[in-house]
Amino acid sequence: MTSVYIHLPFCSSICTYCDFSKMYYDKKLIKPYLKALKDEIEKIYQGEEIRTIYIGGGTPNVLDMEDLQALFDILDIFNKNKIEEFTIECNSEYLNKEQLLLFKKNGINRLSIGVQSFNDKLLKVLGRNHNTEMVIKAIEVSKEIGFNNISLDIIYGINGQSMDDLKHDLDMVLTLDIPHVSFYSLIIEPHTKLYIESFKEIDEDLNEEMYRYINKVLTKNNYHHYEISNYAKEGYESKHNLVYWHNEQYYGFGLGASSYIGNIRYDNTRSLNKYLKGLYKKDEHQLESKEIMENEMILGLRLIKGVNKEDFYKKYNKRIEEVFPITQLIKDNLLIDDNDYLYIPQDKLFISNYILLQFLG
Ligand SMILES: C[S@@+](CC[C@H](N)C(=O)[O-])C[C@H]1O[C@@H](n2cnc3c(N)ncnc32)[C@H](O)[C@@H]1O
Ligand code: SF4
Structure with a gap:
């Protein structure tokens, strides 16, 4: 059994901190992109049973209903008889009843929502397109439709953020009763708006205090700290991400995606032009045994269990x-x-x- 990552690189606005493989959403690009994605999967996938699928981005749920259904139809290529976890990454501003029902119908059983902050002032600094009210509404509707396995991504350690701001984010996670949460310390990556505008990093001691505070509050509230940045209520650990941390094999399809199959790491191109022409792969690297063992340790030591x-x-x-x-x-x-x-x-x-x-x- 293996796992699959699917990358949808389209976003309606670009966040100030983001260095992922992404581009502006344009409806015209979606059909050709989905066609290339289908061709790539058909060429490479060997028919194995799939244990987990993760649709990530970009913003997968910026696609309209017709395109989302076309995406799910493509994913029917995979043998999903024994699928355990099927996640889609979502931005709250597009999550609505109709979309959630479509996810349900197509077998999605986990939502990963990019919240980043419950503070509208900090959301502006991060260049996000939503506000706190939209996030709360999106979570409420998701639960109504029957999605209980929800994960939130939160960023902390933002210069200008206070301990009280962080406490508020943690309070919201607890109040909304979310079973999985990832807390990432802000990294100011080269080529991002924050970097270009010389946005200053937060004081290192305050950042560490925040890390320790997050840890204290979440563990006290029955979250299992299972990876450096990840916390889960019992049974809600991300099965898909555990595949990465256990250095197991997976397919990655889509722009900029990576695969790890048979001790070979494949990195897809980040050029849309090339991808649409079917020139998917950029690099292919056969790992030597020392490198495989190093990866096993680098990834495995991210886990609290080790x-x-x-x-x-x-x-x-x-x-x-x-x-x-x-x-x-x-x-x-x-x-x-x-x-x-x-x-x-x-x-x-x-x-x-x-x-x-x-x-x-
Ligand atoms: C694959 S990314 C993007 C997911 C999705 N497009 C979104 O914006 O929510 C997953 C998460 O990594 C985190 N992240 C991305 N860039 C970061 C950065 N520069 N510093 C800290 N966290 C970052 C964010 O919390 C983000 O939600
Ligand atoms: S953080 Fe997510 S929504 Fe923002 S630009 Fe990056 S991929 Fe798009």
């Missing part, structure tokens, strides 16, 4: 300590070895990038 030592041995016929210099990191309490798992202790997760750099020598 990397299972026995599974690593079964997969690579080597013990983690034979491959990576971990003794000093364990002595320094930057890594914990409890005999079953190797993991980064919770209070050091904030510096996980530093730990991974040490780890990779």
Whole structure:
């Protein structure tokens, strides 16, 4: 069984922080894009049973009803007999009853809503197209239609954001009773509006205080902190994202998407012109065994549980300590070895990038 990521790159406005593969929505582009997507899937997909599908963006739900149905018809190519999780990423401003019923009819069982903030002033800084009222309405309607498996994306650590602002975001997550939430610290990526306009980063200590506060409030309220930025109520962990963090195989289709199949990583082109001409792939890279083991650790150490030592041995016929210099990191309490798992202790997760750099020598 395997997993599938589908990328829809269209957005009606471009957020100030965004460095994803995206472009302005234009109705005229959708039919040719869906045709190219269908061709790509038919050429590559081998008919395996699919466990999870994730439709991401861009803004997949900016598409109108006709185009969304055409997209779902294409996804019927996949063997979905044993599908466990079928997610679509949504922006709240387009979510309405009609759209949600279409999702339901086509088997979607999880919504990932890009909320970013429950503060209209900060939403403006982030260049979002919605306000808090729209988000609350979208969540209410989603629940009415029967979507209980909902995830929200929230950004914190925005210069100008106070601890009270963050408390308000957390209160909203709790009040709306959302079973899964991702809290991302704002990264000012090159080529984004924030970067070009020299938007300043938040004070590092305040950012760390925010990270710790999020952690404290959510864990106290029965959320399981299962990945650096991700929290879930019991049973609501993202099955699709766990495929990535467990370094398992997946297909990625669409502009700028990546696949990992048979130890080869494929990266699709970000050029729409090329993609529409059927020149999907930009890079193809056969991973050496050392690289595969590094990925296993870099991804697995993002999980709070960490990397299972026995599974690593079964997969690579080597013990983690034979491959990576971990003794000093364990002595320094930057890594914990409890005999079953190797993991980064919770209070050091904030510096996980530093730990991974040490780890990779
Ligand atoms: C695949 S992205 C985009 C999803 C969707 N288009 C949206 O805007 O909601 C998923 C999430 O990553 C987060 N993200 C994207 N760029 C970021 C950045 N520069 N810094 C922090 N978080 C970011 C946002 O929370 C976003 O919702
Ligand atoms: S953050 Fe999402 S909605 Fe905003 S521009 Fe990027 S992909 Fe589009």
